Amino acid sequence: MSARYSFLSLITNALNGQSGWTPAWRDAAPKPAYDVIIVGGGGHGLATAYYLAKEHGIHNVAVLEKGHIGSGNSGRNTTIIRSNYLLPGNEPFYEWSMKLWEGLEQDLNYNAMVSQRGIINLIHSDAQRDAYARRGNAMRLAGADAELLDAPQVRQLCPFLNFDNARFPIKGGLMQKRAGTARHDAVVWGYARGADRLGVDIIQNCEVTGFLRQGDAVVGVETTRGVIRAGKVGLAVAGSSSRVTRSLGLRLPIESHALQAFVSEGLKPLIPGVITFGMGHFYVSQSDKGGLVFGGDIDGYNSYAQRGNMPVVEDVLEGGMALMPMIGRLRLLRAWGGLVDMSMDGSPIIDVGPLPGLYLNAAWNYGGFKATPASGWCFAHTIAQDSAHALNAAFRLDRFRSGHVIDEKGVGAQPNLH
């Protein structure tokens, strides 16, 4: 087991030539059976295993990952954490996630570089101000923080924005000061180490290729490293949910889409927090290394390619230029794409079933990173108690059949528009 990190361990290792560090987690080999198997070693899967052990006392748990942990969307996102949702099914869940982020580093004894630098959603018209005032009120009703800023207040925080753009003048913003960014890899590593210390086996290079069935029930998985039996199997494979559940004969209300992200060359500190453009889809923050990290819309057509195409690159950069023309001379360092589960209402699924012994965590759309702690916390509860927690009670799979969809954007069953 890896040692507890402390000021003392830093000094001790500094004096003995950094020779005392041990691996942060064991590279476990699969056992024949577990109480719970979590498929998917991203942030959500590892967080689920951690909270299963910590909150529910279930330690005989394996996390199966087809590559190395954090090599999917956990390593491809733009690291933003926030809880600025509108609808009652969503906002309390995301606010719980925000609260878990705030205590995460002490809880995990790991530096996840959580930085509450604030997010500003810009306002460009009177109608948009009304909509954001409503959203801010909904956030405050759920216990989150929100502040409506006027144009001079935004100018004080972000003097570099193009306030007097003829088409998209900036009239103000909705600010959540507790929002910000976290280090995505450190979140994965922190949860992996935390789960490992509580006895969870993290099994890498172990792709699930099929399921063991007993009648209707799922009683284990077939993997590239052999058959593993389990009392319960939880899926946390957003991006590939349809692909993994196909062998079970399930069709999900999900399409897989490509979402791109971009990072510029490093600059001195420039962007105070996270800024979102209200008249095009563009959002930006600045990493601790100095690069501007930004993105926009999904590519908009079904894709499993983990890369996008030029039209969206152009659209994102145009949005950036409209918002802050000063980035025109900046060089783009890297661009990449990830696979996201786009659901039919734009909201996630954390539910028991749909088969006995199976539990589903899916459909994180383009916003799974911020949800990592609460997703793991709620999924662990759902698996351990065989019923949803109040916080994820609305994220049911059967909401599409019953009509209780959670459609923040109000565009209907059209995944590429959410």
Next chain:
Amino acid sequence: MRIPCPYCGARDAHEFAYLGDATVSRPDPAAPDAEDAFFTYAYLRDNPDGEHREYWYHANGCRQWLVVTRNTRTHEILGASLARASEVTA
């Protein structure tokens, strides 16, 4: 991606708008199982990794609806025909 429009030739995907899976078709609202059939039609998708038949609308071109066959792993386009002519059935 360039989509080979039957009228306009190979054109950049930028000119097209995407609707989605072309293998689902609207059920008969008068059928006894209409409620179930509409749920399946509106919400459930195969979401294949590989060949996918899908609707694209040539919005900035001939304004025709197309059924395009495309590989979702590679983005390779395997063919396109007019949606009206193909009358896809589920």
